[in-house]
Amino acid sequence: MNAKRLLFLGLSGMLFALGLHAQQTLTVKGVISNINHTPVPVHIDVDLNTTYAQQSVVMTDSVGHYIDSFAVSHSQGSVEAWIVDCNSDTISGRGGYYTLHLTVVINLDHCANxxxxxxxxxxxxxxxxxxxxxxxxxxxxxxxxxxxxxxxxxxxxxxxxxxxxxxxxxxxxxxxxxxxxxxxxxxxxxxxxxxxxxxxxxxxxSGVGFTIDVGGKLSGIQELMNTEITFKLYPNPAQDHLQLLVHSQLGGSINLKVRDSFGRLFMEKAVQIQGGNQQIELKTASLEHGLYIVEINFNGLNESLKFMK
Structure with missing residues (x-):
């Protein structure tokens, strides 16, 4: 082998070795199945086989697809993606990457059973x-x-x-x-x-009667139980906005939580009201189609109303 050939191979090897440590783009993607059209967070941990690691949290779309990218300068490493599933358990998947394989696909099942x-x-x-x-x-x-x-x-x-x-x-x-x-x-x-x-x-x-919060004061509870209080949601089914009508002889603090039928929290809102008729608007445009529950806490007493989107 002549000197020119050896020089060419030597330079090629050096350039390839340098390329292994150049910045590269690692893509992590996959599908989270059985999410019931509700986006879920996916936690991604990239292990670079050193003390340095990268982490991110990305939301799926409504059908479960997710994707994220990372700048890596090492020739190889591993990736772990994990979620909290419908049974409140943590499930995860792992994959490896190297210089010629910079796309890692990890699919998980949000509700496997x-x-x-x-x-x-x-x-x-x-x-x-x-x-x-x-x-x-x-x-x-x-x-x-x-x-x-x-x-x-x-x-x-x-x-x-x-x-x-x-x-x-x-x-x-x-x-x-x-x-x-x-x-x-x-x-x-x-x-x-x-x-x-x-x-x-x-x-x-409709909308009358409450559960008693043990942490409430007895005098306040008794006063509320002797007072006519009504709640009404409209329009039902909702589109982009939902109105909560409140009729009460007393004023106070209303805390609202919107959950789906699986108990997942989508919205929280706190409002101070005066006695009489009040109207509270909830923005529902971002909610997927399905059944939802509005949990109402009024001065330590609770009520739940349902609506469809």
Whole structure:
């Protein structure tokens, strides 16, 4: 081999070695499946086989795709991507990269075993007879729970129970009563409660009655329980905006939380109101289609209302 050939090979080797330590772009991407059209955060850790590492958090789009890029100057390393899944467990995946392979694909399943997850949820409505007339004190509850192979246990708050999926129940008084549904399967148990109040004509009141926060002061709770307070959401289903109408003889602080049917928090808002009629706007344009719950805390008393997007 002549001198010129050796010189060429030597220079090529040096340039290749230098290239290994030049800045390169590493791409990490993948798909998080079963996210129910709700973007989730993906945590990415890039290990450069040194004491220096890079980390980032990127949101998926509504169908689960995510992508991020990193500037790396080492010839090889490893990548880990992890999420918190629908069962509140941390799951992760790993991949490696090297000079000629600078794209790492890590796919994860957000809800690999949905049978392990269950959520209790219901709505309540006035029961009617065959002539479409309201039946006094008769309430129909409708199950909206999620999960497979569920069993049902209803506690109507007056000493009576049921194991039907969507039962009707006759109350003997006006309440308010604390109505709870517990759903369960082999892997999960979950309970959801709501208040029931009936007016003097025996008709179901809408948005009246509360759960009592143990941390509240007894005098304030008693005053509120003796005061007519109503909440109403409109339009329902919502589009870009949702209005909460509040009627109360008392003023105070209202704290609002918007969650989906899996309990994931999407919005929080705190508002001071005066006595009388108040209107509070919630921006819902960024929410995906589905069922949502507005949790209302008013001076230590709680109420939940549901709406569709």
């Amino acid at each position: 949905p049978a392990h997850s269950c959520t209790a949820l219901f709505s309540k409505q006035q029961a009617y007879n065959n002539h479409q007339q309201p039946v006094p004190y008769l309430v129909h509850v409708i199950d909206h729970s999620t999960g497979s192979g569920l069993s049902y246990f209803w506690d109507f708050g007056d000493g009576h129970t049921s194991t039907n999926q969507s039962p009707t129940h006759t109350y003997a008084g006006n309440g308010p009563y604390w109505l709870c549904l517990t759903v369960s399967n082999a892997n999960c148990t979950n309970t959801y409660c709501d208040s029931v109040a009936i007016d003097s004509s025996g008709h179901l009141k």
